Amino acid sequence: MKRAVAHRLFARSGLQVLLAGVSRWSGVLVLNYHRVGQAGDSPFDRGVWSTDAGTFAEQIRFCKSRLDVITPDDLPRAMAGRRGRYALITFDDGYRDNHDVAFPILKAEGVPATFFVATGFIDTPRVPWWDELAWMVRTSQRDGLELADWLPARLDYASDREDVVEALLRVYKTLPTESIDRYLDAVAKATGSGRCGVELGHGLWMTWDNLREMRAAGMIIGGHTVNHPVFSQTSAERRRQEILGCGRRRSTPSHVTACARPASSMPSATTAGCAGGPTGTTTISGASGSKRI
Numbered sequence: 001m002k003r004a005v006a007h008r009l010f011a012r013s014g015l016q017v018l019l020a021g022v023s024r025w026s027g028v029l030v031l032n033y034h035r036v037g038q039a040g041d042s043p044f045d046r047g048v049w050s051t052d053a054g055t056f057a058e059q060i061r062f063c064k065s066r067l068d069v070i071t072p073d074d075l076p077r078a079m080a081g082r083r084g085r086y087a088l089i090t091f092d093d094g095y096r097d098n099h100d101v102a103f104p105i106l107k108a109e110g111v112p113a114t115f116f117v118a119t120g121f122i123d124t125p126r127v128p129w130w131d132e133l134a135w136m137v138r139t140s141q142r143d144g145l146e147l148a149d150w151l152p153a154r155l156d157y158a159s160d161r162e163d164v165v166e167a168l169l170r171v172y173k174t175l176p177t178e179s180i181d182r183y184l185d186a187v188a189k190a191t192g193s194g195r196c197g198v199e200l201g202h203g204l205w206m207t208w209d210n211l212r213e214m215r216a217a218g219m220i221i222g223g224h225t226v227n228h229p230v231f232s233q234t235s236a237e238r239r240r241q242e243i244l245g246c247g248r249r250r251s252t253p254s255h256v257t258a259c260a261r262p263a264s265s266m267p268s269a270t271t272a273g274c275a276g277g278p279t280g281t282t283t284i285s286g287a288s289g290s291k292r293i
């Protein structure tokens with residue numbers, strides 16, 4: 001089943017329709033979440049909220065009742081068989097709501113999930129680039145944005161400013177590493193918002209204590225690099241350092257292979273680790289409309 005079709009079924013018509021759509025399907029269904037809860041009027045990137053708590057609980061109960069929920073360690077066995085219907089539940093980045101909102105639901109249902117965290121955000125909480133770009137746009141007191149070096153035309157702010165945030169994120173993902181600071185500084189100046197204060201990152205990410213608690217309850221903690229660069233714009237050596245550094249920082253080296261590449265145009269590794277994925281998996285990002293970061 002194509003990812004886009006699965007996504008529409010899941011988001012538009014509900015779980016029962018999805019079930020009907022996959023009645024003859026076998027394989028591994030990978031559910032990839034980022035944030036869980038209500039984006040509300042957050043100044044940050046609202047696109048990374050995957051679903052609300054109630055819908056998340058429904059989805060988990062659905063997986064539990066209709067599929068075998070597995071962890072990355074189970075993937076070889078699941079992929080080797082020609083039959084069987086499996087679900088791999090994953091989270092990227094390491095936002096605090098993963099612990100505060102999603103984890104209690106998973107624990108109550110007795111369902112394991114894998115959390116791919118960027119260890120640099122756990123060690124030194126700060127606002128990541130995608131949230132900072134959104135914050136600069138959403139807190140701007142101006143009515144539009146001009147960035148002659150990067151945007152072909154002025155962007156006027158609509159009511160929720162989402163289109164402008166999306167446009168700035170698209171540009172960011174094309175930038176070589178050496179241009180990133182100049183770009184962020186230019187957006188800070190053009191919006192009049194300045195750069196995002198480090199204090200806004202406090203409480204945004206899970207802590208090591210959160211992760212230890214989750215691991216003790218059966219959750220899997222995987223890696224999602226150290227600083228979450230855009231992998232497709234990052235040198236091979238930097239990618240290597242990001243992956244190795246992430247693995248070293250976590251206390252579960254056996255899960256180094258369970259890692260997800262961030263914000264990349266490369267094929268998703270969420271399904272099977274960094275070495276490349278098997279065929280036969282179906283990935284749903286978010287399950288109700290989030291984008292991959």
Ligand SMILES: [Zn+2]
Nearest residue numbers: 092093262293
């Ligand atoms: Zn990510």
